[in-house]
Amino acid sequence: PTRSLQFLRNSSSEYNNDACSLQAKVRLRIIVVGAGLGGLACAIALARRGHTITVLEQANQLGEVGAGIQIPPNSSRLLHSWGLQPFLKSAVVEPDGMTFRRWLDGKVIGYTKLVPQFRENFHAPYYVIHRAHFHDALYRKALELGVQVKVASRVEKYDIEAPSVELASGDILKADLIVAADGVKSVARKFVLGGNDIPPERTGFAAYRATVDAAKIKDDPEISWLLEKPSVNIWIGEDRHVMTYTIAAGESFNMVLSHVDTSDPATWKPEKALKDMQDYFTGWDPRLTKIIAMIDKTIKWPLLSGKSLPRWVTPSSKVLIMGDAAHAMVPYMSQGAAMAVEDGAALATVLSLIDTAEDIPAALMAFETVRMKRSGQMQAASLLNGKLWHFPDGPEQILRDESMKAEVEGRSF
């Protein structure tokens, strides 16, 4: 630990900004397991530094499930510095502001101006984007950097000493380092933890995801104002909230409808999801329920949060987990994928600072120390928003709304 902390002290300025083009002195053959947003981001970060990267994905086809995703500036700054801008440019929407609205009537209770404040304060934009477009941008950049992506390659077993992976086909692939970004149902996590998995747990929150054709909203004067300027609007109320923004160059209206649901997801009936969702929001702002009524299909997701893990890196320092496999979180800070992007940047940075392969364990320990702390804070903050946004009308809700008022006063809506 002393060596790893010393290492961090020496490298802290480098860690904070991945814009440098520092090439790794120790070039490694690295397998990244999982071609989700996290795995591809990590592959890009590592390939930029001169490592040879193979990504193994279990699915037969690459892609992303769900519709929209927010890319906050801590993530967009890294993506820009990695040269993703040309791939993202035509796909992203940059919302003007984020507005919190009262559940009953949509009255504004809080507002955060994003443009130009976020570019000025954080030197990077706040984006929203269709997940498929984000994934495609990462994939194309990875290919440009020479990353090899193999589909239909499910990893079944890890040899944490070799290190190597065994695929479902029986093939064994060896590398110098294996990075598993294999999501909440991670196979790697059990191997990293020495046999006893500690999977993410249900939080009692669930979310419906859906999109509405923006043209339908544009045609209705009662709700068309939602599209006048690209913006994020969040209606908040007891045990529920609805997050909305436009994606796909403004053509699609993305909605995440969250609510408290402690029942077992195994008992959920997909065919009832649409009706249940509409019932949950009965009595809310009529302009919102009008849009909810336009939804013709939806999927309900249980929202999980990862538990604090004793380690992310094997004692052999040859296999590690990152992204949702290591730190799943509820999406109430819009930071799950952003944390995976940061993981990739941090890993690439610590590995680029070592002079010999002997220093890999110190580098990985530094990675683990920094990333566990940062993502742990984000997991906690995300759960906290799940409380703050869901107060029933009453003293806590009044106090919350009062505290948000300063941001609203003096603005016209």
Ligand code: FAD
């Ligand atoms: P995954 O996306 O789960 O990818 C894992 C990949 O590994 C998959 O492709 C899978 O097929 C593959 N895989 C799994 N096992 C194996 C195996 N054994 N062998 C080979 N391949 C394997 N985050 C944000 O930053 N902003 C947001 O606005 C946001 N909104 C969200 C809204 C909702 C409703 C939800 C549920 C999440 C949201 N998130 C958001 C979180 C974000 O979606 C995740 O944190 C992110 O997608 C995790 O990426 P990952 O690559 O770690 O895992």
